[in-house]
Amino acid sequence: MAEILIEKLEKTYPSGFKAVHGIDLKIKDGEFMVFVGPSGCAKSTVLRMIAGLEEITGGTISIGGRVVNNLDPKDRKIAMVFQNYALYPHMTVYENMAFGLKLAKLPKKEIAQRVKAAAAKLEIEHLLDRKPKDMSGGQRQRVAVGRAIVRKPDVFLFDEPLSNLDAKLRISMRARLVQLHRELKKEGQTATMVYVTHDQVEAMTMGDRITVLKDGVILQIDTPLNLYNSPLNKFVAGFIGSPSMNFQDALLEQSEDNFTVTISGHKFALPHAKSEKIRKHLDIAGKGSLTSANVALGIRPDHIEEKPNNTNKEGFEGEITLIEKMGNESYCYFKVAGNEYVARINGEASAHLQIGDKQKFYIRMDKCHIFDAETERNISL
Ligand SMILES: Nc1ncnc2c1ncn2[C@@H]1O[C@H](COP(=O)(O)OP(=O)(O)OP(=O)(O)O)[C@@H](O)[C@H]1O
Ligand SMILES: [Mg+2]
DSSP, rough: OOOOEEEEEEETTSSSSSEEEEEEEEOOOOOOEEEEOOOTSSSHHHHHHHHHHSSSOEEEETOOOTEESOOOGGGGEEEEEOOOOOTTTOOHHHHHHHHHHHHTTTOHHHHHHHHHHHHHHHOOGGGTOOOOOGGGGHHHHHHHHHHHTTOOEEEEEEESTTSSSSSHHHHHHHHHHHHHHHHHTTTOOOEEEEEEEHHHHHHHHHHOOOOOOTTEEEEEEEEEHHHOOSSSHHHHHHHHHOOOOOOEEEEEEEEEEEEEETTTTTEEOHHHHHHHHHHHHHHHHHHHHHHHHEEEEEEEEGGEEHHHHTTOOEEEEEEEEEEOOOOOOEEEEEEETEEEEEEEEEETTTOOOTOOOEEEEEEEEEGGHHHTTOOBOOOOO
């Protein structure tokens, strides 16, 4: 069992800077958990505290039911893979991979077996006699992963392991790591994985669940799909998804049974189901009788369409300012009353669009999100 339980975790660096502000998190046994967030949000700090490389200022970390706060890194049954690989330059690939096992005084035969098996898994058998300097970045990264695998740890910790690789290699390596996770589990290993990245695409494609961090605080923990569909706040809504969600200052008004929102001078009716959800939030906040409020409207580029249908009855006219053609689809930027929007449009449908054109766009109000202007909490879930 290698569940990681983090309770009220805090970190203040010797400089007096408080980097982690009371984090609670349960990473399930065998789970692939991704930490994502902007630079400086404390992803590495939390990971290093799990590893035992950074002292814990407050709270506890338990691995497999055992508090590890004061346990040496080598006694935590963890292996860590860093961005810069941290291979020993004077050792061959074989020696690099075998080093930790030698220190642990494993029999030579067992070491050879484990190194061979890991090398096969990562397709680096032909590199075992090479030194790190004679290999590509992608090959070095595989060796670093191999060195972690041979130790058969309960927990793998990855700190931006792919960020030094070129785009194409990064995509193939991320699929490889996910596959590796599945293989190790199939073979009966625990293989709880914690993976740090600032790349939301990596987070979305790799994680069983994702923890979104900002300024040393957790903003949301959920599956990739739930984060995308039901972001709890404006930050998560804007961080997950590409191109980013459109945000506009809006006026929310009560209109008979439902609500309306006004953006860029146009009033849109919110569907009944969405209105009910907003009403519930307002009731909880004690603002049940509210007739109007300043909010932010969030709408994903996928939910702005250039043709009307049953789900997007209302629209407004925009002036196209930029079209990014990706082939199968286009990102169409347009302005309404000075406010900029981006829509993701089917490649064929966008073929006739030109910069400077006036074009009507329709909004899927059933898919929009409404954020409180002050707290930035999503009040439409
Ligand atoms: N040794 C240290 N002393 C003081 N402050 C530190 C130290 N290490 C990190 N910090 C600060 O703590 C905060 C979190 O740093 P951390 O390295 O965990 O961020 P990160 O999310 O991993 O960022 P990145 O994506 O850039 O790697 C930052 O504001 C950083 O400047
Ligand atoms: Mg970091």
